[in-house]
Amino acid sequence: MKILLNNRAEELETDSITVNEMLLMKKFSFKMRIIIINGVLVTKDKYDSTIIHAGDDVQMLYLMSGG
Numbered sequence: 875m876k877i878l879l880n881n882r883a884e885e886l887e888t889d890s891i892t893v894n895e896m897l898l899m900k901k902f903s904f905k906m907r908i909i910i911i912n913g914v915l916v917t918k919d920k921y922d923s924t925i926i927h928a929g930d931d932v933q934m935l936y937l938m939s940g941g
Contacts, residue, residue: 875888875889875890875928875929876928876929877926877928877929877930877931877932878930878932879900879932879934880916880933880934881930881933886899888926889928890926890927890928891925891926892921892922892923892924892925892926893909893911893916893920893922893924893926894921894922896926896932897921897933897934902934904936906936906937906938907934907935907936907937908933908934908935908937909921909924909932909933909934909935910932910933910935911926911930911931911932911933912922912930912931913929913931
């Protein structure tokens with residue numbers, strides 16, 4: 875399936891995938907992050923149940939702090 879991941883076209887070898895599965899597949903391991911699918915924020919407790927479908931626009935943003 876084709877999705878847009880962080881503004882880049884991605885081809886995944888599946889018809890659908892959960893947010894957690896995508897994080898593992900892409901090796902996104904940083905703990906402080908925000909996931910937005912088609913403009914909707916996905917909370918961490920929904921990563922296992924939220925399905926990414928073909929054509930979805932997925933944004934994965936790292937949260938950083940510092941001074």
